[in-house]
Amino acid sequence: xxxxxxPAGASQGLARGLAAERDGYRLNLVTCSPPAGRPxxxxxxxxxxxxxxxxxxxxxxxxxxxxxxxxxxLTGFQHLHPDMADDGTWTAxxxxxxxxxxxxxxxxxxxxxxxxxxxxxxxxxxxxGEAVPVPLPAPSDSTTVDGYTVTLQARPMAGAHQLVATIGxxxxxxxxxxxYLDSYAxxxxxxxxxxxxxxxxxxNPVNGDHGGPTLTFQALFAEPGDWRVHLQFQTAGKLHTxxxxxxxx
Ligand SMILES: [Cu+2]
Numbered sequence: 001x002x003x004x005x006x007p008a009g010a011s012q013g014l015a016r017g018l019a020a021e022r023d024g025y026r027l028n029l030v031t032c033s034p035p036a037g038r039p040x041x042x043x044x045x046x047x048x049x050x051x052x053x054x055x056x057x058x059x060x061x062x063x064x065x066x067x068x069x070x071x072x073x074l075t076g077f078q079h080l081h082p083d084m085a086d087d088g089t090w091t092a093x094x095x096x097x098x099x100x101x102x103x104x105x106x107x108x109x110x111x112x113x114x115x116x117x118x119x120x121x122x123x124x125x126x127x128x129g130e131a132v133p134v135p136l137p138a139p140s141d142s143t144t145v146d147g148y149t150v151t152l153q154a155r156p157m158a159g160a161h162q163l164v165a166t167i168g169x170x171x172x173x174x175x176x177x178x179x180y181l182d183s184y185a186x187x188x189x190x191x192x193x194x195x196x197x198x199x200x201x202x203x204n205p206v207n208g209d210h211g212g213p214t215l216t217f218q219a220l221f222a223e224p225g226d227w228r229v230h231l232q233f234q235t236a237g238k239l240h241t242x243x244x245x246x247x248x249x
Contacts, residue, residue: 016222017105017120017197024049027106027121030089036099036129042082042092046106046121053088058109058116061181061201066107067092068197070190071100072124073133074228077243079188099129103195120197136192136226136245143244148174150231150242156219157249163187163200163219165231167212177211180234184211189227189246196222221248 020027030043045053046065057064067090069078075098082092090106105122142151153164165185167174177184184206189198200217211233221227231242 016191016194017107017122017199018194020121020123022119022121023117025054025110025119025121027123029104029123029125032125034094034097034102034125034127036127037096039096040094042094042104044090044092044104044106045088046090046108046110048110054110055084055086055088056111057084058111060109060118061183061186063181064108065090068105068107068188069094069097069102070195070228071098071102071131072195073100074136074190074192074195075134076102077188077190077228077230077241079186079230079232079241097127098131099127100131100133101126105197107199120199122195122197136228139226139245139247143242145242146238146240148233148235148240148242150244152244152246153214155246155248156221158221158224161219161221163217165215165217167215167233173213174235175212176209176235178209178234178237179206179211180232180239182206184233185215185217186232187217187229188232189221189229191221191223192226192228198222198227224248 026047028045034040048054063081067080067082080092082090084090103124107120109116109118149168151166156163183201185202187200198221202215227246229246
């Protein structure tokens, strides 16, 4: 593929998720200024090309809508699955937000039958108070969470490449990953400069609680630079979120 455009289909995956509107679908905030420091029932709608709220969504990765929140310094990651009322109003139960500018993403597939495509729309909100930015940690090939070590085996380049990670515990490979959202891991990454979203899933087939130690992702990082990566996996009924900074050339 050297020197060529991305393969067919990749352009959709490369959607950076920074627009509030795409293909006639629009993310509308009902909650426009969430408070600092306490949980918020955050409300929004998705309207379709006709202007009314969409209520029919295709299930993907076991959910009708995936919702992410990240502050502009790439701290405070939240990945939620909101509930929808009959009128198409979604409520996401956000944990407490620190002051600052946050970007909120809705990832969904409108159930339009044939040619239904995944859309990622986002908007920013300002949480009142004095924002104290946290510097982005330096890039690293490994990180630990809850006693697990996540190690990157191959570093991707911008465009279509593979990202391979292994999970270990006490120096031994982990082989009891449980399916989480129909997958052995869920990876969300945000770009340092503009919070572009990369959203990746492992290529490994799912077969009971036997995932790991190696996870191979179709990595579609839209641009070079530093990305903050959140790799979520589940063992013994508990969800773990490993975070690290990844440099993409
Ligand atoms: Cu999700």
